[in-house]
Amino acid sequence: MEDKKKPKSTSEPEKPSESTKASSGVESADEVVGASAEGTGNESKEDSVPRKPQKPTGPAGATSAKKNPPKRRPIKKGPTYEDLENDEQVQFLRERFGDDLDSAQSFLGQKILTINPASLFDALSFLREELDFDYLIDLTALDYQGEEKRWCLVYHLYSYSSGHFLRIKSRICEGDVPASVTPIWKVADWLEREIYDMFGIEFSGHPELKRILLPADWHGHPLRKDYDIKLQDQSWVKKHLKIRKIPG
């Protein structure tokens, strides 16, 4: 995987395969875009979009995504993902983690690092200890249903001492159990519980991983793309509310 560092800036064809492996669908698309910023513009972006509609956002989302790309894109040149390999911090991290740092990009000025889940915890604690990213702003997940690595964990970090803002992403497969970051940031406690509740991703080493927003005995994880927005857990309703079925 030594080639990973270079291809990003130089060779284009290898990108798609790499990105499906490591970074998120969104990113993969824009990685291409990022590269294309150096090359010529829009074609690569177009080919990136059709790969997306795997996710059923509901009927409208899927169809519009399909319709959309060929028509409007060329008119306006939106922001693109830019490569960040030359960034000082990134190089520092690259030295430390080598290939585990899958990619480093920025979008609209926000730095995004994609890290291999295997060394995610190490990388985060390294960021916390060595680079002083002491503030975990947010932790959430994305669902790329249909892809091999279904989940993408997204960490937003901030460092009070240096004022840097950083987004860490990590793609994991369904069934993977990433390590909880509660030992590093206490704030992660509820955030991870929420992810567990909404997506069904379990974290190892979490003090009490249980549902937080939905009732404890609810079935299903609503923020998964395959969960219908109106799907109510009728067995729960039957058990807890003294009504047989919620009509409608």
Next chain:
Amino acid sequence: MGIDERAFQQNVVTTTVDSVVNWARKSSLWPMTFGLACCAIEMMAVGASRFDMDRFGAGIFRPSPRQSDLIIIAGTVTLKMAEVIQVLYEQMPDPKWVISMGACSSVGGPFDTYATLQGVDKVIPVDVYIPGCPPRPEALLYGVMRLQDKIDQMSILDDKRLVVSS
């Protein structure tokens, strides 16, 4: 039963008692301190200076369901909360009234999702529905007045609450 049913029909005594009791009940509607979401903020505004629900005798918000006559369902009722609302409603002493304030508690409002109950009337009986998202404070005051009209039609002869006619 053996008792002539006509004995319990409306007569001068019962109607007079009715009017006195109904007057007392409608003049002293103590709501429960119970807010759910956005509408609860408007409900607080109704209790505060500019609108002042206390003018109608309905200003003493009781925190305990045992001491309140009126529960204003102010906000989205989720399924998780519906369970609690049922208990709260049962804890209130009779006669008790329910105002469903706002679109969410009446029909689910804009939140047609997995977690929300589409109308609180699916779990407890509702006397007055107030539309709006959230309703203006005046709307809640009007709702309270409509409830007072409804209470006026009650009779002590009925154990259960009267269904409002027309």
Next chain:
Amino acid sequence: MMETLLIYLLIPALKIGVVVLVLSGAIAYLTLLERKVIAHIQVRLGPMRVGWHGLLQPIADGLKFLAKEDIVPARADALIFTLGPIISLIPAFLVFSVVPFGPPDMLQGILSKALGFLLPPESVEQVVTNSIASGGFVTDLNIGLLFILSVSSVGILGVILGGWASNSKYPMLGALRASAQMVSYEVALGFSIIGVLLIARSLSLVQIVEQQQASGIWYFAVQPVAAVLFFICGLAETNRLPFDMPEAETELVGGFHTEYSGFRFSLYFMAEYANMITIAGLMTTLFFGGWLQPFPNVSWLWFLGVIPPFMWFSIKVFLILYGFIWIRGTLPRFRFDQLMQYGWKIFLPVALANVIVSACLVWLFTLRG
């Protein structure tokens, strides 16, 4: 025979009836007063629609409670649950049997006119001169103050029992708080009275007022520290803000009466307000000259005598009650441990010091004259 019956049974019974009625009315309208005063402090209007400016509001509230379902929670101790509010209300009324509203000869004029039609003049004379019949009080116990202290402490039992019998956690906590608070403030309250006793040399409330008349000065001027202490402890005794720990709405929902509904709840409600009136009446009697006008012996203030003694008493009680309400509209609530600290570490030592200082002073003055 007839005279004795009149003096010791009929007229007192009548007076008791009147006192109970007036007191109930006062309690009812005190709730309205509180709502109106607080509303106006808060830039609101308060009850406006039920009767003229809400004048019928207390009646509506009371009637509503009567017509309300009376819930006894399934796991509550039904007997004690019922007894609680009653135990709490009765002492509040009982205390008023010894609080004088007017001088011992207050009813002389009315009585002599009323009885003049029925009885021979000498019997009328006999009845009228007896202060038990003609006094502006139900009775004049020579241990009146002691009676009040002992009876009013029984009221706490009602609160504790009610909280315990509910078999629920919030009422339980409320009852615990109530017992701790009332017991500790009772001590300071008792000590604050002793200063007055030392000067008046009597436990009879009537005599205390008469002593104030004799010395020409209200005891407030002689015992300012005791008066302030009494007021504060009175607030605590009646669970008023800033000492409304036992029923702190925002912490314990309703405190000891969380599980009470309907009429039983209204009894607690009445007991609270009755206690307020009691404390205000006591304070008036002990420190503000009871039925006396201001500066009772200053002759050029004769025009103040136009207002009858009973009215003076009422005015003073009203003003003190207004102060209670005013404080409720202004101050935040203490925390429970702070309340206990103030009780034991500040009020009790101050009350003790006050007793010692007054004792020394009294001893010095009596030694001289």
Next chain:
Amino acid sequence: MSRETILDTRELEINMGPQHPSTHGVLRVKLFLDGERVQDCECVIGYLHRGVEKISENRSYIKCVPYYDRTDYIAAVSNVYGYVLGVEKMMGIEVPEKARYIRIMMTEFNRISSHLLWLATHALDIGAMTVFLYCFREREEILKLFEALFGARLTTHAFRIGGLWKDFPAGFEEAARKFIKEFPDRIDEYEELLTNNRIWIDRTKNIGIISAEEAINFGLSGPPLRGSGVDYDLRKIRPYGGYEEFDFEVPVGNNGDTYDRYIIRLAEMRQCCRIIEQALDGLPEGPVRGKAPKIVKPPVGEYYSGIEGPRGELGYYIVSDGSAFPFRVRIRPPTFISLQALRRLVRGHLVADVVAIIGTLDIVLGEIDR
């Protein structure tokens, strides 16, 4: 029989909420008490979980906006602001100068109204009920302004992608000026009732202390964080929407207790007045609606738009797949995160303090549960 004696004590588990007067909605806190002292607590939330994030994935970008009004209904304007800024940034939409100013102004008005509501309920929890009604009196004035400009009092749908719905109505500017002229006196009035009040100080000083380090570790933001002495205000650190043009201070506390947080919020309200005044003075002429497409389709990408809401850092992490529907909108709820600290804050305090600490975190359940 076991060796239980009469002196044995048991932990009392007490349940606060979801219907409790001082949990500000439907928060449920399980308290484990030793006497009146809190040993531990557990928050149970989700009683107002309406699935806003799921809804966002099923609505178009424009239709999402009203839902964010309703996530944090007390600071609806700020909430919409954060999202709208994010989408505009991704789309590269230029917002007219005047709209920018009005947006900042209304957001600051919203901050005042939110802090007023906080002060009202916080004071009520501690037992000062008059402050509650005073605050509502002033809040009504702000709501009148909202109503004049946005057409609604509470859930305002304040900003559109690309600008505003419409310009000021006649008389709005005078009313706004009148308000900010009078308002500092009103703050003095509250301070008179509370700031030097012995009971208020007793109830809030040294209650719920949290050090700067811990506050950061717990992810606190907004006044709770600044109360601990961390000078973190997104309006200064990552200025958005043109805040860098305004001159204001960020009040910072040093003890990190409830009293400091109270002082900070009051000071913030005064700063809001300053910002509004500057915005009114420097209000440029021109249109208030920028050029925005009818169908909003941000390009493929992701953006985290964080703003300083009244309760702290309010973030929208918008992920677009190029369609008219967001792939995901993650709301970074400030009080969902700060509520976690409750467990740490209440330990060792009394029941009455729990109420004060819940109040000082300024939680809004709509935003916690979403």
